[in-house]
Amino acid sequence: MIVGVLGGGTMGSGIAQVAAQNGHKVVLVDLNEAVLELSKSKLAKIMARLVEKGKISSEQADETKSNIQRSTDIQSFKDCGIVIEAIVENLGVKTKVFSQLEEITPEGCILASNTSSLSIASIGASLKDSSKIIGIHFFNPAPLMPLVEIIPSVQTSEETLGSAKNLIDSWSKVTVVCKDTPGFIVNRVARPFYGEALRIYEEGVADFATIDWAMTEIGGFRMGPFTLMDYIGNDVNYVVTATVFESFYYDPRYKPSFTQMRFSEAGYYGRKSGKGFFDYGENATNVAPTEDLALGKKIFDRILMMLVNEAVDAVFLNIGSKEAIDLAMTKGVNYPKGLLSWADEIGLDVILKQLEDMFAEYGEDRYRPSPLMRRMVESGEKFFA
Numbered sequence: 001m002i003v004g005v006l007g008g009g010t011m012g013s014g015i016a017q018v019a020a021q022n023g024h025k026v027v028l029v030d031l032n033e034a035v036l037e038l039s040k041s042k043l044a045k046i047m048a049r050l051v052e053k054g055k056i057s058s059e060q061a062d063e064t065k066s067n068i069q070r071s072t073d074i075q076s077f078k079d080c081g082i083v084i085e086a087i088v089e090n091l092g093v094k095t096k097v098f099s100q101l102e103e104i105t106p107e108g109c110i111l112a113s114n115t116s117s118l119s120i121a122s123i124g125a126s127l128k129d130s131s132k133i134i135g136i137h138f139f140n141p142a143p144l145m146p147l148v149e150i151i152p153s154v155q156t157s158e159e160t161l162g163s164a165k166n167l168i169d170s171w172s173k174v175t176v177v178c179k180d181t182p183g184f185i186v187n188r189v190a191r192p193f194y195g196e197a198l199r200i201y202e203e204g205v206a207d208f209a210t211i212d213w214a215m216t217e218i219g220g221f222r223m224g225p226f227t228l229m230d231y232i233g234n235d236v237n238y239v240v241t242a243t244v245f246e247s248f249y250y251d252p253r254y255k256p257s258f259t260q261m262r263f264s265e266a267g268y269y270g271r272k273s274g275k276g277f278f279d280y281g282e283n284a285t286n287v288a289p290t291e292d293l294a295l296g297k298k299i300f301d302r303i304l305m306m307l308v309n310e311a312v313d314a315v316f317l318n319i320g321s322k323e324a325i326d327l328a329m330t331k332g333v334n335y336p337k338g339l340l341s342w343a344d345e346i347g348l349d350v351i352l353k354q355l356e357d358m359f360a361e362y363g364e365d366r367y368r369p370s371p372l373m374r375r376m377v378e379s380g381e382k383f384f385a
């Protein structure tokens with residue numbers, strides 16, 4: 001099957017590489033010729049490095065490279081069995097492009113979007129036959145991150161869902177099916193990793209370095225929240241949070257943080273601007289964490305409790321299966337354990353008590369426990385045991 005990829009930027013290039021490495025002929029289209037050239041030279045470098053490391057043979061590298069045909073003409077998708085769109089995150093632009101795609105592609109062609117924040121239903125509404133729309137959400141970098149969220153919308157047919165899932169599974173990716181709701185699984189469940197860390201800082205409980213230390217050294221996360229926000233970019237991360245917040249009709253659980261907004265306004269984006277929560281300048285000296293175990297444990301417990309509550313609520317609202325939700329967080333954002341398995345280990349009753357104490361102390365809706373957590377504590381049920 002010929003795979004079409006629309007948009008040759010960060011995500012489109014990565015998705016095209018994955019399809020080509022899995023033996024597909026790929027048509028990669030971007031409006032901008034220079035983007036396509038850059039995508040080609042970057043792929044050549046990646047392939048050369050993989051050959052050098054002995055991960056692939058030079059024949060395999062050549063095959064992957066020759067599998068990708070690049071074009072600025074959208075008509076080049078005329079023989080594709082699927083087109084995955086990864087262009088600018090703008091609904092107006094996407095819907096225009098999808099109705100064009102429907103005209104150009106063969107009848108049974110699946111039309112997929114890699115959108116992170118738009119609803120699949122809204123993109124599908126631009127099609128005459130919206131049963132062929134689906135969300136296929138890769139993580140950055142697409143060739144390295146195993147997780148792919150598969151998002152059927154209310155219009156998607158069973159056939160489209162089955163074929164799309166089978167295809168991505170055949171690329172050795174870990175797929176999870178999730179509901180067409182804001183943030184899908186990962187970007188929804190992960191919100192407190194940033195939000196609660198920012199809140200802890202705002203309350204003066206600890207500084208950035210100490211919160212990061214608690215999450216990495218005590219929690220076992222690969223990166224602390226502030227290092228990760230600096231890596232993602234405070235501008236980007238703030239907008240994702242604000243979008244999720246608005247999409248949930250302003251549920252206070254997802255309220256963005258003034259601290260991050262001010263950092264973003266100041267241009268303190270993080271690594272890419274040389275300064276964020278930490279300083280990345282050549283002679284920068286960052287404050288060392290306060291390695292106080294009792295404080296660190298308190299910070300870790302508070303953030304983990306919020307993450308678990310989000311994961312439990314995602315099960316409660318059928319955003320994905322419990323297996324999907326645990327896989328999503330370990331394979332999409334490298335969490336050291338699935339949050340639901342983690343909750344089983346700690347004890348849901350312990351987590352519920354922490355949340356109830358916070359809720360009683362703060363009187364804020366952000367600490368309201370998921371009804372499923374209460375139910376499971378009452379029945380003594382576990383997620384996986």
Ligand code: NAI
Pocket residue numbers: 006007008009010011012029030031032035085086087088089093097114115116117137138139140
């Ligand atoms: P990017 O800015 O790197 O690439 C977008 C490309 O689309 C650009 O090369 C641009 O020239 C091209 N383009 C724009 N309009 C076009 C059109 N009408 N026809 C053809 N090409 C067009 O963006 P990126 O980061 O690759 O994101 C693409 C999509 O993937 C967005 O929907 C984004 O939300 C989503 N996404 C991004 C992730 C990330 O970490 N960057 C992760 C997962 C999803």
